[in-house]
Amino acid sequence: MSFLDFAHITKTYPGVKALSDVSFGVDKGAVHGLMGENGAGKSTLIKILSGDQHADEGEISIDGKVQAYASTRDAFDNGVIVIHQELQLVPELTVAENLSLGRFPANAGIIAARRMLDDVGAKLKSAGIDIDMRRKVKTLSIGERQMVEIAKAIMLDARVIALDEPTSSLSSRESEILFALIDRLRGEGKVIIYVSHRLDEVFRLCDSLTVLRDGKLAAHHASLKNVTRDQVVAEMVGREISDIWGFRSRKPGDVRLKVDNLSGPKLKTPASFEARAGEIVGFFGLIGAGRSELMRLVYGADPRSGGSITVDGKLVRATDPRGTIRAGIVLCSEDRKHDGIIQSRSVEENINISSRRHHTRFGVLNRASEIATAETFIKKLKVRTPSRKQDIINLSGGNQQKVILGRWLSEQGVRVLIVDEPTRGIDVGAKSEIYELLYQLAEDGMAIVVVSSELPEVMGICDRILVMCGGRVSAELTRDQFAERAILAAALPDQKTPDAIAS
Amino acid sequence: MTVQLKKILLGEQGLVVIFVVAFALVSALVPNFLTDRNMLGLLQSVVTVGIVACTMMFCLAARDFDLSVGSIVAFAGMVAVMASNYTGSILLGLLAAIACGAFVGFINGVVIAKFRINALITTLATMQIVRGFALIASDGRAVGINSPDFYQLALSKLLGIPTPVWVLAILFCIFGFVLNRTVFGKNTLAIGGNPEASRLAGVNVDRTRIWIFALQGVVCGIAGILLASRITSGQPNAAVGLELSVISACVLGGVSLAGGRATMSGVIVGVLIMGIAENAMNLLNIPAFYQYIVRGVILLLAVLLDNLRSSALGRR
Numbered sequence: 001m002s003f004l005d006f007a008h009i010t011k012t013y014p015g016v017k018a019l020s021d022v023s024f025g026v027d028k029g030a031v032h033g034l035m036g037e038n039g040a041g042k043s044t045l046i047k048i049l050s051g052d053q054h055a056d057e058g059e060i061s062i063d064g065k066v067q068a069y070a071s072t073r074d075a076f077d078n079g080v081i082v083i084h085q086e087l088q089l090v091p092e093l094t095v096a097e098n099l100s101l102g103r104f105p106a107n108a109g110i111i112a113a114r115r116m117l118d119d120v121g122a123k124l125k126s127a128g129i130d131i132d133m134r135r136k137v138k139t140l141s142i143g144e145r146q147m148v149e150i151a152k153a154i155m156l157d158a159r160v161i162a163l164d165e166p167t168s169s170l171s172s173r174e175s176e177i178l179f180a181l182i183d184r185l186r187g188e189g190k191v192i193i194y195v196s197h198r199l200d201e202v203f204r205l206c207d208s209l210t211v212l213r214d215g216k217l218a219a220h221h222a223s224l225k226n227v228t229r230d231q232v233v234a235e236m237v238g239r240e241i242s243d244i245w246g247f248r249s250r251k252p253g254d255v256r257l258k259v260d261n262l263s264g265p266k267l268k269t270p271a272s273f274e275a276r277a278g279e280i281v282g283f284f285g286l287i288g289a290g291r292s293e294l295m296r297l298v299y300g301a302d303p304r305s306g307g308s309i310t311v312d313g314k315l316v317r318a319t320d321p322r323g324t325i326r327a328g329i330v331l332c333s334e335d336r337k338h339d340g341i342i343q344s345r346s347v348e349e350n351i352n353i354s355s356r357r358h359h360t361r362f363g364v365l366n367r368a369s370e371i372a373t374a375e376t377f378i379k380k381l382k383v384r385t386p387s388r389k390q391d392i393i394n395l396s397g398g399n400q401q402k403v404i405l406g407r408w409l410s411e412q413g414v415r416v417l418i419v420d421e422p423t424r425g426i427d428v429g430a431k432s433e434i435y436e437l438l439y440q441l442a443e444d445g446m447a448i449v450v451v452s453s454e455l456p457e458v459m460g461i462c463d464r465i466l467v468m469c470g471g472r473v474s475a476e477l478t479r480d481q482f483a484e485r486a487i488l489a490a491a492l493p494d495q496k497t498p499d500a501i502a503s
Numbered sequence: 504m505t506v507q508l509k510k511i512l513l514g515e516q517g518l519v520v521i522f523v524v525a526f527a528l529v530s531a532l533v534p535n536f537l538t539d540r541n542m543l544g545l546l547q548s549v550v551t552v553g554i555v556a557c558t559m560m561f562c563l564a565a566r567d568f569d570l571s572v573g574s575i576v577a578f579a580g581m582v583a584v585m586a587s588n589y590t591g592s593i594l595l596g597l598l599a600a601i602a603c604g605a606f607v608g609f610i611n612g613v614v615i616a617k618f619r620i621n622a623l624i625t626t627l628a629t630m631q632i633v634r635g636f637a638l639i640a641s642d643g644r645a646v647g648i649n650s651p652d653f654y655q656l657a658l659s660k661l662l663g664i665p666t667p668v669w670v671l672a673i674l675f676c677i678f679g680f681v682l683n684r685t686v687f688g689k690n691t692l693a694i695g696g697n698p699e700a701s702r703l704a705g706v707n708v709d710r711t712r713i714w715i716f717a718l719q720g721v722v723c724g725i726a727g728i729l730l731a732s733r734i735t736s737g738q739p740n741a742a743v744g745l746e747l748s749v750i751s752a753c754v755l756g757g758v759s760l761a762g763g764r765a766t767m768s769g770v771i772v773g774v775l776i777m778g779i780a781e782n783a784m785n786l787l788n789i790p791a792f793y794q795y796i797v798r799g800v801i802l803l804l805a806v807l808l809d810n811l812r813s814s815a816l817g818r819r
Contacts, residue, residue, distance in 0.1 A: 331703070338697070339703050
């Protein structure tokens, strides 16, 4: 029996069997990868491990002892800590305060500040984490916050640390620091569960690997020595995917979108670019390079302070999303949860939200036509949902993304589709489906702008790449000029100060 | 609790089931409850709360709040009485009352949506301002109704059912339809669910919120007219604390204070549960002081139930 043991874990939600009879074990001092498509059951398994949810059947044991947690707090006390994608820190408190939260050293209720700083400082030092603990968490970069989360786990003497997609919003430099830290924890005999979509990272970091598919155990590798990447991908999707990009060349038509010297409060340097009908234009850059800011300006999500936008030669006067949608520009934003989905409403309502004016007469909705539209796009985009009435929050990330795409496709007359991080947090199978969809839309004459932090992705699917750095477009390459080194060089700031990358 | 029972109570229709059971129990246990006379009395007693709850539901569903409803009801009642006394035309009085209600609501909406002032603060302010106007207009005294026809609004009956109850029923139908079958209703729910995502999806968030508050004002105007007619005068101190009863009824009816979730059937049930509880306690001669406690307990229980239901559905 292993140190951490999952035995016959089964969990059913209304309408979905999230996990069925999943069993595997992880040894002490091992980093164990957990992979699988969205909806495969990784999150559910992690939730059960953290005490947030309860398994219908089966049990988890640590060091031979069966664990039964009533709450996440209970799991905490037993040394099981899960670090979620959304970090759980109090922004207004300092690093030291966050790390002492719930266990402030105090005399008669008054915090012993010196003792707190000493305690935290010692722990941070022994873990090799270099952060000014007097800084407020809100001033830290996402990478630094992640460090603080891990430091929290170390402070609590965690035996099992689960990391859910820890690098999804980190720069590659920040990721490196994280990996070093994970290596150190491994050396200390902790059990690390590493949930990720990124094969590179998993192969680099993990000692062993479990692959889930549709809530079942698809594969368990006690060692990754003789395992190939293709094999893991095949295990995840249940079929071989040879080329996930599946790029098809198209002949771009006339200029559809022309952005001229556009600037705004968050984008000081005016930016210009064009996208042609049937063309997929990629925007690559580090986090904070200004790509999302530029796209938000084009879409009218943020107010613009100068410059102009034309679609098919017609000037777009509107400065709010309502107007730009009517002008034919739509945006799928990078933060699905905050800017995309309406969590408490159904799949159907999330699809129809922006195109309702096409289904009404004097403000009264034609239900039949609304339902038909929703059903059409659920089918067309292969959205996996029990029904159109399901609350969107219960869908996996990939399926939520498809719903958002469905929202824009149900809008008639879209000419420019901007997708910011189209496949963030989305599994391989759904990725290919989304790429295929983008190709189809381009072939139908749409101009498509893809913003992505994943270099292979922009190189894989785009006809042309613009690189942004420090709020400016720093390079432009056509497909025959694509070269990893040239693109990366253009994306990196000249002075490689940490500030430039973090800001 | 058996699994079956749990399923029924925590399902989507749980509240309706509880309502039916409570109604049956009260009918069986409280003497004189299930009589025509008492039923009509009960319905008449919930008219004010019920009418205002229609639009409060929209307000809460959009993640907003309106504390000024009680004051608007009193003010609109005053305006209706004074304007009809002055002009000699009841119709003009009614129109003036509704217009005043709409105006206050519109101001609420503009301040909240355009100037981005917290709804709680804004309506707390207008609540006091409008109550002040009502007191000033009448110098703090009740104003009697001159024309007996005005009484008839509350006294008249159609098919044996008092007019105010008809008005309530019609408003329930109208707003149930508006919530589920119009762009306005769906947008309201979307805004409450996620305001930023709604804006980025092209919903006119500001305009929708202004409309919600303006409608709330109109509906308060109607409630104020019916109330004035029933108490045969314009009372500047009428409907004090109404906002809390209305919000209680909505929450009891499963409207989420976090926004994005509301049903008309739920609100109707919430209004009726409050009415039945009060009615039954009156019939049982429970002193008014104790009734406060019972009402508070019912509200707490309902919210706890709603909480259990959400977690049972795996929403959090």
